[in-house]
Amino acid sequence: MTDVPEVLRYNAFAADPTGGNPAGVVLDAADLSDERMLQIAAEVGYSETAFVTSRRDDAGTPRYHVRFWSPAAEVPFCGHATVATAVALAERGGVGEMLFETGGGEVALRSASDDEGTVTVSFTSVEPEVRDLDEGVLARLLGLLGLEPSDLDPRFPPKEAFAGNWHPILVIRDRELFDQFRFSPAPVAALMREQGWHGTVTVLHAADESDVDARNLFPVGRITEDPATGSAAASTGAFLREHGVVDRTIRIHQGAHVRRPSLLTVTIPPRGGIVVSGRAVRLS
Known part of the structure; x- marks a missing residue:
């Protein structure tokens, strides 16, 4: 070769x-x-x-x-x-x-x-894990994203979830704020490296438990925002299961904020690995 x-x-x-x-x-x-x-x-x-x-x-x-x-x-x-x-x-x-x-x-x-x-x-x-997000780290992350604790959806307290990579997961309750928040990539990337977050910072808005909107921030990979993130979708499934969403198939809508709309289908069984489904097409 x-x-x-x-x-x-x-x-x-x-x-x-x-x-x-x-x-x-x-x-x-x-x-x-x-x-x-x-x-x-x-x-x-x-x-x-x-x-x-x-x-x-x-x-x-x-x-x-x-x-x-x-x-x-x-x-x-x-x-x-x-x-x-x-x-x-x-x-x-x-x-x-x-x-x-x-x-x-x-x-x-x-x-x-x-x-x-x-x-x-x-x-x-892989077998998922979910753990509490350190309060001090959470406060720093919210500050970098211009968010307050009161902006978060009380149904889904922040956690870190693992299904191949560790992802901090935040759920914003207001759709307009979810669409409009901004951040500076460099300090977010520095926090990600410090915390060992090799994947994305996952920010969600959940109008219901069947359709979830996602923004996945990836400045640590030199990509400000990822249009479709399978590892984060699996971690999101683990996160939702931790919060009582079980035996459901959900649709994760991602990429609209970078003008590359994407759809990931996630099945959440009562135990074991999370199932993520999708297609890929060859680019010329």
Whole structure:
């Protein structure tokens, strides 16, 4: 293999032709160094690029080791790049079950295609965790976003949730404030690095428990706001389950604030991993 691998480009979770979140995919990355993967991710310029570094079969189920890099650093897990990679593999090897070994843990996936050949992927996250958000850290985060504790939805107290990456999750009760809040990327990125938040800061508005609007702030990855975030969708499912939303399938609407509308479907079982579903299409 040469040091100039083929980089596939896919768009994941698009709600319409103008939306979604693009990801790079390198299917043959076994010989790439960390430095080269970071360089490629920076050259691609998307929020994440996925690198498949090995494959083996366990009882007939393909198992891949996959690493994810933003233009700035390695990320333990990336949901939209996971969907993009699974679609790329399914287009070449057929749909079905597969397993990804990631820095955030093992992720089970199932792909299926419709009559037109469009592939949909559902992945089941690692076992989620939810923990309290330190009051001092919460106060700092709210201050950086120009928010007050009274702006938060009392139905859903802030938490940190993990389903591959740790995400602080805030729910704003007023839709207008959710749409209008602004922030300075550099200090938010500094707080994220300090707290080990390698994913996004997840800010939600929940008019009901079936349709949730999301803004995912990602300045630590040199992306001010991410248009579609699979890992945050899984963590949001864990967060909602912690607050009593169980045995439900919800729709997460994201990306409108960066003019890339996206839709992620999240199924919340009573226990175990959270299931996130979506499509990805090849970019020319």
